[in-house]
Structure formats: C-alpha cells, structure tokens
Amino acid sequence: MTDLASGPLPVDDGGHDAIKGFAYQFDKTLMEIFQSPRQRLQIEGAQDLSGEHYHMQIKNRSGRFYLSVVGKAVRKMFLQFTSSRSASYILHCHFADQAPGTCRSLTAEELDGLLAGQFDQVEKELKLQFLKSFYINFSEDYETQFKNVLKCVADELAARDSVEALSYHAILHAYLRNLVLTELPGSRWVGLNDLKKAVKEAQSAIFTSIYVAHCGYEKYLKMVRRQYLPRRVNIPNLERVFSFECTQETDPQEIAEAVLSICDRYRIEENSPVPYFTFRGDFEDSSIKASLWEAGAYFNDGRGYHGGAFRMEILTNPPFGAARIKLVEAERLQELMTSVAIKEFHDFFLVERDEPPVLVPRPSHVFLQSHGDLIEVFR
Numbered sequence: 001m002t003d004l005a006s007g008p009l010p011v012d013d014g015g016h017d018a019i020k021g022f023a024y025q026f027d028k029t030l031m032e033i034f035q036s037p038r039q040r041l042q043i044e045g046a047q048d049l050s051g052e053h054y055h056m057q058i059k060n061r062s063g064r065f066y067l068s069v070v071g072k073a074v075r076k077m078f079l080q081f082t083s084s085r086s087a088s089y090i091l092h093c094h095f096a097d098q099a100p101g102t103c104r105s106l107t108a109e110e111l112d113g114l115l116a117g118q119f120d121q122v123e124k125e126l127k128l129q130f131l132k133s134f135y136i137n138f139s140e141d142y143e144t145q146f147k148n149v150l151k152c153v154a155d156e157l158a159a160r161d162s163v164e165a166l167s168y169h170a171i172l173h174a175y176l177r178n179l180v181l182t183e184l185p186g187s188r189w190v191g192l193n194d195l196k197k198a199v200k201e202a203q204s205a206i207f208t209s210i211y212v213a214h215c216g217y218e219k220y221l222k223m224v225r226r227q228y229l230p231r232r233v234n235i236p237n238l239e240r241v242f243s244f245e246c247t248q249e250t251d252p253q254e255i256a257e258a259v260l261s262i263c264d265r266y267r268i269e270e271n272s273p274v275p276y277f278t279f280r281g282d283f284e285d286s287s288i289k290a291s292l293w294e295a296g297a298y299f300n301d302g303r304g305y306h307g308g309a310f311r312m313e314i315l316t317n318p319p320f321g322a323a324r325i326k327l328v329e330a331e332r333l334q335e336l337m338t339s340v341a342i343k344e345f346h347d348f349f350l351v352e353r354d355e356p357p358v359l360v361p362r363p364s365h366v367f368l369q370s371h372g373d374l375i376e377v378f379r
Contacts, residue, residue, distance in 0.1 A: 024060035024142050025049070026176045027149045028092060033192050034152040040191035044180045046080050054088040055080060060142055065095035067106075070136070071114045074106075078115060081130050082122075089134040094145075098138040105135050156192070157199055171202040201365075205353060208367050217369060224366055225377045228265075240266060240344040241276045241328075241337070243354055244371060246283035251371070252291035255279070258374035259297050263324050265378045274300075274323065276342075280330040280354060289327070301327040316340055333357055348374065 025048055032041060032049065039051055047055040057073040070091055077089040094100070106114075111127055119127075139145065150165050153172070159165035175198040179188050212220045242262055244255060259277055266275050277299075279288060292299055300323040302315030315326055316339060328336050334357035336342075345356040345363040353365045368374065 020142060021060050022177075023173065024094070024145065025058040026173050027142075027145050028056075028058050028139075029176060029190070030149050030172060030195070031145070031152060033190065033195060034149075034156050037156075037192040040189045040194075042186070043176065043188045043190060045185050045188060046084075047077065050087075053086075054090055055084075056090045056092050059091070059093040061093065061095050063095065064097045065138075067110055067114060074111070074114050074134075075118060077134065078111075078119065078130055081133065082126065085129060085133070087133070089130070091134070091136045092139055093136065094139050094141050100138060100140040100144070102138045103135050104138075106131055157196065168199050171199055201353075201355075204365065208365075212367065220367075221373055221376055227364075228377055237273060238344065239273050239276070239340055239342045240346065241278060241333070241342050241356070242346045243333075243348065243356075244277070244279045245347075245349040245351065245354065246279050246281040246288070247350060248282055250281075250283050250288075252284075252287045253295070254370060254372040255288050256291040256295035256297055258371045258378075259292060259325060260295060261375050261378040263297065267324065274326050276326045276328050276336065276340075278328045278330055278333050281350075285329075292325075292327075297325055298323045299325045299327045301329075302332075312336065312339055 025043075029041060029043055029049055032051065033039075036051070042050040048058045049056040055077060057070075057077060059070065059073060061069065063069075070093065073091055077091070081089060108127065108131065111131060115122070115127070140148070150162070150169060153159060153168050154162070154165040157165075157168050159168055172195055175195070176190065179190060208220075211223070242259075244258075246255070262277075263275060266272065279285070289299070289301070300315060300318050302310045302312060304311070304314050310329075310332070312332075312335060315328060315336070337356065337358035337360075342356075342358070342360055345360040347354050347356075347363060347365045348368050348371065349365065350368055356363050366377075
C-alpha cells in the first residue's frame with residue numbers, strides 16, 4: 001500500500017495555467033495590433049481574437065499536442081463558421097513538441113472525430129468548406145512571445161529602456177483586462193490608438209502621484225491652478241461637464257462652495273452656457289442638493305419640481321427661469337453627452353479617476369484631498 005503522507009501532495013496548477021493562458025492571449029493580441037496598426041481587433045467576443053478577415057482561438061500548453069486537447073476550440077470556431085463563412089479560422093497555439101512557425105490543417109476524418117456528437121447532422125460539404133478556411137498555427141512559448149512583445153512595446157510606444165517597456169506592458173495588460181471585465185461581448189474593440197491612450201493616461205496618473213509625493217500637495221495645487229487659467233476660459237457656447245467623486249466623508253458644504261467658485265469662473269450671463277455638474281460614488285445626493293440651494297447655487301436637475309419625473313429636455317432646455325447650474329445624475333451622464341455636444345470634461349477625483357462615457361478631446365483629471373481645495377484652484 002502506498003503511503004500518501006510520505007510523498008509530496010499532488011499539485012493542481014490549474015489557476016496558474018489559466019492566468020498564464022490569459023497573459024499569452026493578451027500578448028498575442030498586442031502583437032497583432034502592433035503588426036497591423038491600422039486595424040481594430042475584437043477580444044473575447046465570438047472567439048478569443050477577431051480581425052477584419054479572421055477569427056482566432058489562442059491556446060498555450062506545456063504538454064504534447066493531441067487533437068483532443070484542441071477539440072473544444074475547433075468546435076467553437078466551426079459553430080461560428082456555420083453562420084459566418086467568409087473569414088479565416090485560426091487556432092494559434094503552443095505545444096512543447098511542436099516547432100514554432102509550423103502549420104497544419106485537419107483531415108476530413110480528424111474533423112469528423114472532433115465534431116462527433118455535436119454536429120452529426122451537418123452536411124459534408126459544409127465541413128469541407130470549413131477545412132479550407134481553418135488551420136492550426138504552432139507558435140513560440142510564453143517566454144519567447146513575451147520578449148517579442150516587449151520589443152514591440154519599446155519600438156511602437158517609444159519606451160526609453162527595458163524598465164519603461166515593462167511598465168507599459170503592465171499598463172496594457174491591465175487595460176485589456178479592464179476592457180474584458182467592463183464591456184459586453186461584441187463591444188471589446190481595441191487598436192493601436194487605444195493602447196497609446198491607455199499608456200498616456202497611466203503616465204498622467206503616475207505623474208500626479210509622484211508630483212504630490214515629492215513636491216508636496218500645495219505645490220501640486222498651484223500647478224493645477226495654472227492649468228485652469230487659460231485665455232479661452234469664457235469662450236461662448238462651450239458646453240462643459242464637471243464631475244466630482246464623492247465619499248461618505250464628503251462635506252456637502254465644500255461641494256457647494258466649489259461649485260459656486262467654478263460657476264464664477266465659467267458662467268457669464270448671456271455669453272456662455274450653464275455648466276453641468278455630476279456627482280459619483282458613495283454619498284447622499286439630497287444633502288449635496290440641500291447645501292447647493294442654501295449656498296445660492298440654484299440648480300436645474302431635469303425634474304421641474306421636487307420629486308418630479310426626470311426629462312432630459314427640461315435639463316438641457318428648461319422651459320422656466322434660468323438656473324446657475326445644471327445637475328445631471330451619474331447614470332444619466334451618457335444620455336446627456338449623446339444629446340449635447342460637450343466640449344470639456346473635468347474630473348475631480350479623490351481615489352479613482354473617471355473617464356467620460358462619450359469621447360471628449362483631452363479630458364482633465366485632477367486629484368484632490370478635499371473638494372474645498374477647488375476654491376483655491378478657481379479663486
């Protein structure tokens with residue numbers, strides 16, 4: 001009888017393999033984008049990766065190649081092929097016993113074996129068509145692909161050294177992961193410009209944290225104040241949204257004073273539109289509205305009267321007296337920004353930056369320790 005306690009316990013490394021598999025897939029996605037910079041790719045949609053003329057499954061395996069191991073991937077691609085026959089179908093994979101750079105197709109008998117039990121009633125002609133559109137591409141292992149991706153990151157994103165290339169690589173993986181987690185299947189599109197934007201935004205966030213840590217918060221606020229002193233502040237007919245991140249510790253009175261300071265800067269009677277303000281996070285909405293009202297920041301929130309049903313036309317084009325500001329609920333921000341041509345989006349965050357739900361040129365992100373600090377910024 002074997003003494004199980006005397007030997008090492010069996011190791012289930014499924015979690016590690018799954019994480020490594022996603023990393024391998026993300027690196028392949030980056031390579032495809034760098035090699036075809038004008039196209040946008042769909043990730044984690046009908047297949048792991050899709051371009052204009054192809055669909056791809058991506059697998060990384062440390063063992064030997066057997067057809068049964070890739071059966072699920074082949075069946076998934078064949079299912080899509082039954083309704084979309086104009087593209088190529090590629091199984092991009094690494095196996096320990098297969099030389100990188102080699103390709104193979106399937107025989108009719110091999111495909112029948114993989115489809116048995118699920119596609120028994122499919123016509124033979126359809127299977128033959130799929131065989132002409134499908135091939136298996138054996139590629140390099142995880143480590144080799146990783147090195148190749150780092151070189152592309154350094155070249156395409158102008159990283160100054162290997163350390164910066166590594167940091168960009170981490171930023172891009174986080175961006176792709178967030179795209180998969182936050183967007184619905186079919187909406188996860190990414191291209192080279194998206195990658196560049198992700199790196200630029202991360203650089204801005206890193207710069208902010210380093211500046212505050214090394215130069216001090218007071219100097220940081222002075223820098224922000226200089227950024228908000230442009231000559232074009234009061235350009236007529238320029239629609240703006242100011243977004244505030246709030247927490248349970250947020251002081252509604254500070255919010256009210258900050259809003260009034262912004263209005264004094266940006267609102268000129270008969271010459272510029274009423275600014276829009278939105279608040280996000282864990283906070284009590286009524287307390288902020290009460291403080292705004294008490295401070296004289298009379299607002300229009302699209303409801304017409306207390307407790308009334310929201311109507312976008314009341315918010316954007318009020319039928320009654322003009323208010324100094326307009327309040328838009330966070331969940332209605334996208335609806336507003338598709339109805340009104342917002343030219344500027346200003347995000348004041350305490351913990352986490354927020355991106356506008358609709359594309360806006362050069363959105364502004366300002367870190368704050370307290371909303372009351374905006375009074376100094378806009379004085």
